[in-house]
Amino acid sequence: MKINIxxxxxxxxxxxxxxxxxxxxxxxxxxxRYLNDVIVFGQDVETPIFKNNFIGIKNSFxxxxxxxxxxxQEMLKIIxxxxxxxxxxxxxxxxxxxxxxxxxxxxxxxxxxxxxxPKTMKGSKSIKERENILQKCTAVFCVSKYIKKQFLDGxxxxxxxxxxxxxxxxxxxxxFPSKKKEILFVGRLVFEKGVDLFIDVIKSIAVRFxxxxxxxxxxxxxxxxxxxxxYAYKIAEKFKxxxxxxxFYGFKNHDFVxxxxxxxxxxxxxxxxxxxxxxxxxxxxxxxxxxxxSKVGGIPEIVEENGILIDNINHNKxxxxxxxxxxxxxxxxxLQQKAWDNFKFTSxxxxxxxxxxxxxxxxxxx
Numbered sequence: 201m202k203i204n205i206x207x208x209x210x211x212x213x214x215x216x217x218x219x220x221x222x223x224x225x226x227x228x229x230x231x232x233r234y235l236n237d238v239i240v241f242g243q244d245v246e247t248p249i250f251k252n253n254f255i256g257i258k259n260s261f262x263x264x265x266x267x268x269x270x271x272x273q274e275m276l277k278i279i280x281x282x283x284x285x286x287x288x289x290x291x292x293x294x295x296x297x298x299x300x301x302x303x304x305x306x307x308x309x310x311x312x313x314x315x316x317x318p319k320t321m322k323g324s325k326s327i328k329e330r331e332n333i334l335q336k337c338t339a340v341f342c343v344s345k346y347i348k349k350q351f352l353d354g355x356x357x358x359x360x361x362x363x364x365x366x367x368x369x370x371x372x373x374x375x376f377p378s379k380k381k382e383i384l385f386v387g388r389l390v391f392e393k394g395v396d397l398f399i400d401v402i403k404s405i406a407v408r409f410x411x412x413x414x415x416x417x418x419x420x421x422x423x424x425x426x427x428x429x430x431y432a433y434k435i436a437e438k439f440k441x442x443x444x445x446x447x448f449y450g451f452k453n454h455d456f457v458x459x460x461x462x463x464x465x466x467x468x469x470x471x472x473x474x475x476x477x478x479x480x481x482x483x484x485x486x487x488x489x490x491x492x493x494s495k496v497g498g499i500p501e502i503v504e505e506n507g508i509l510i511d512n513i514n515h516n517k518x519x520x521x522x523x524x525x526x527x528x529x530x531x532x533x534x535l536q537q538k539a540w541d542n543f544k545f546t547s548x549x550x551x552x553x554x555x556x557x558x559x560x561x562x563x564x565x566x
Contacts, residue, residue, distance in 0.1 A: 227547035296323025344498030368550030389432035394470030
């Protein structure tokens, strides 16, 4: 049997440039009992993760299809040319490709993995489109209860096909790490992540706490750094103008981020949009960071009572929360310990749950 995983074209299944979806697929693969049966399809990269399980496809300049449709067609050619008829197709975060696949292959089970709000994505915005997905898919996996709720809004049938499968991360540390006086922001430097809000607050408080450092890691697109005309570049310059306390690193690979999280004290996640899950939140918990985050989307499902959640976040609320944790060492250390002790979003748990779903699909379908 074979499991064919289709990544969005923009994803880089690369050791140094992987973003959230690729990291999640990688983490699940590492613990999967089906590792030898999995092929990941994505855009061609220099240093693929699990290179023996990866097929990189170069986009053809002669193709009139979109990049995702071209990637899909190339995957389907390989599947149709394979003698093994027991195959599962798993599509990540591109609902409109379900129709493309089912036109060519309607005799294999298809699973859709939603990492974002389906109401905002091509192919799943309307109730009719989501009902079509349920008709053509064997299963739909959502990264949080929030995403599941969005998908099922207005739908009364086939809801049993829709499952919550939280993203998992690896905890590399065996013991609770020592902490420096550092406050982190990690993520894409875009408006909806609240990076402006973070920088404005840090600018207003940095001089009052000269023994603290403030770290900004990210770029406008994961895997890239930015040109001088970009929003992200201007944001970075604004941050660096705070002075020596402000440490800007741009885009860094996953290992670098984990090292900074290990030694940091506090992480700020001031999202202004409904975060579907928030991989950064789970990674922060695995490293024992005190968390200050917006109470939006799927974030409360991860943080629960193990951090500070701010409803309708704004400058004053965020500044108050940060100053409180800087000044109150006991509270800061209590939240760090709670995050560490109650971390449960492990890759092994997520992978095992996914494998169990796959097993049932294979048993019921073949």
